[in-house]
Amino acid sequence: MAATDVLKPDHAGSRKxxxxxxxxxxxxxxxxxxxxxxxxxxxxxxxxxxxxxxxFPRMGELGFLGLTYPEEYGGQGGDYxxxxxxxxxxxxxxxxxxxxxxxxxTDMATPPIxxxxxxxxxxxxxxxxxxxxxxxxxxxxxxxxxxDVAAIKTRARKDGDEYVINGSKTYITNGHRxxxxxxxxxxxxxxxYDGFTLFIVDMDLPGVIREKKLQKMGMHASDTALLAxxxxxxxxxxxxxxxxxxxYHIMWELQGExxxxxxxxxxAAQNVFDRTLQYAQERxxxxxxxxxxxxxxxxxxEMATKIETARQMVYxxxxxxxxxxxxxxxxxxxxxxxxxxxxxxxxxxxQIHGGAGYMKEYNVERVWRDLRLNRIGAGTDEVMLEVIxxxxxx
Ligand SMILES: Cc1cc2nc3c(=O)[nH]c(=O)nc-3n(C[C@H](O)[C@H](O)[C@H](O)COP(=O)(O)OP(=O)(O)OC[C@H]3O[C@@H](n4cnc5c(N)ncnc54)[C@H](O)[C@@H]3O)c2cc1C
Numbered sequence: 001m002a003a004t005d006v007l008k009p010d011h012a013g014s015r016k017x018x019x020x021x022x023x024x025x026x027x028x029x030x031x032x033x034x035x036x037x038x039x040x041x042x043x044x045x046x047x048x049x050x051x052x053x054x055x056f057p058r059m060g061e062l063g064f065l066g067l068t069y070p071e072e073y074g075g076q077g078g079d080y081x082x083x084x085x086x087x088x089x090x091x092x093x094x095x096x097x098x099x100x101x102x103x104x105x106t107d108m109a110t111p112p113i114x115x116x117x118x119x120x121x122x123x124x125x126x127x128x129x130x131x132x133x134x135x136x137x138x139x140x141x142x143x144x145x146x147x148d149v150a151a152i153k154t155r156a157r158k159d160g161d162e163y164v165i166n167g168s169k170t171y172i173t174n175g176h177r178x179x180x181x182x183x184x185x186x187x188x189x190x191x192x193y194d195g196f197t198l199f200i201v202d203m204d205l206p207g208v209i210r211e212k213k214l215q216k217m218g219m220h221a222s223d224t225a226l227l228a229x230x231x232x233x234x235x236x237x238x239x240x241x242x243x244x245x246x247x248y249h250i251m252w253e254l255q256g257e258x259x260x261x262x263x264x265x266x267x268a269a270q271n272v273f274d275r276t277l278q279y280a281q282e283r284x285x286x287x288x289x290x291x292x293x294x295x296x297x298x299x300x301x302e303m304a305t306k307i308e309t310a311r312q313m314v315y316x317x318x319x320x321x322x323x324x325x326x327x328x329x330x331x332x333x334x335x336x337x338x339x340x341x342x343x344x345x346x347x348x349x350x351q352i353h354g355g356a357g358y359m360k361e362y363n364v365e366r367v368w369r370d371l372r373l374n375r376i377g378a379g380t381d382e383v384m385l386e387v388i389x390x391x392x393x394x
Contacts, residue, residue, distance in 0.1 A: 019081050019322075027085050028089055030062075031064060032092060034064070039093040043094045043095040043363075050221055050222060051097065051098045051221045056105070056132035060132025065106055066129075067085075069110075069114055073122055079322060080318060084315075087099070088264065088266075094367075097218075103260050103264065104137060108138045109136035110125075110129050111253060113126045114126055117200075121237075137182075137203075137225075138182050139184060142168060150247065152184060154183070159233075163199065164232070165231075165233075168228045169181075171224055172227055173222050173224055176223040176225045180201060180202050181203060183201050185197055187243060187244065188244060191244060195247075196247040197239060198239070198249050207233070208227070208229060210225055212226050218366065262317075262334045266311045266342065268342055269307050269338075275364070306344065306345065309337070314334050317330040317334045332388050333384070339371075346364070347368060
């Protein structure tokens, strides 16, 4: 550098994070184009109707449902960061319920089949799920047990070479449309944490009852079900992973679920921030754009700092996760912080929009309603605080 050169801040740089390569960037562009062209135009309609099932085979055809799964099962063989790219880009559909329905399929219900499943289970469920020919859901929560997973009452009783399942699950995303469920049950009441077992259950078996479609505050494009299991008979081959180890298996699953939830929350916050920035530059009051009031500028500065902090937490934790660590404390921190700041950002963006922020037309109130779920689903804020606190031996 010559002595006469002047260093100026680079505010317009691409800021590609070091976990991402050019291939990730290409993937990002191709998902982005698909989301903007084929999904976003339907966002309003799907808020009323829930999103249609054709989205699964279409995304399967494009390879987006198996980004991180091996090619031998029809996946793309990508690394963990590809899953983050998908979660982030799906927020551009402006349709939180759609992103959630897809994420439950790709990053919540199918990872345990890939990690713990038998070869036959992978052929029967993972392969069609990657194609989008079968839709997956995940059943942990029950009417009487959410945060306290160990308190579930759904029982699977051994009867000859079959299991008989009885119980109920609630708030199940994709529950009405799913072809199969990854189900958490208790198989041995006396065994404590070693008394849980996962099953893969076909949703068309006798005794599987899809009770009602639940009405929600947000995420309207997703379907959310109350399910009952009434003497549902499944063969031993329906056990997923080890009998008695289901609690540990599902706790592992929840870590990936929380990472994806955190990545989606940061991306959704960035999305609503960007739209609000544009609005603030165009909207005038007292003879100037509202962005020229210091108070508004400070709001953006605060929001941008929070988003950037959350993003760094998510990416650094994802890097640990992708490199074989099991960083439960950091995942919990990232999930907690990203969910909280995303809600704060959405709330502030409503404020900056004024009355327009309260109107459906601007799609800020919907983001606010949709994001509120992040502080509850996949483990509440309080559960995250418990996990973090206990990780210090408290
Ligand atoms: C739209 C939506 C979609 C969902 N999708 C799915 C799905 O696909 N599959 C699935 O299995 N579940 C799903 N869930 C369930 C979700 O994971 C649970 O709602 C969540 O884990 C909280 O459980 P709960 O609702 O029973 O709340 P509760 O456990 O009853 O908690 C109530 C309150 O008590 C607090 N609390 C509980 N325990 C403690 C504690 N130890 N210390 C301090 N505070 C505590 C909680 O933080 C919360 O504030 C979904 C939920 C929603 C709303």
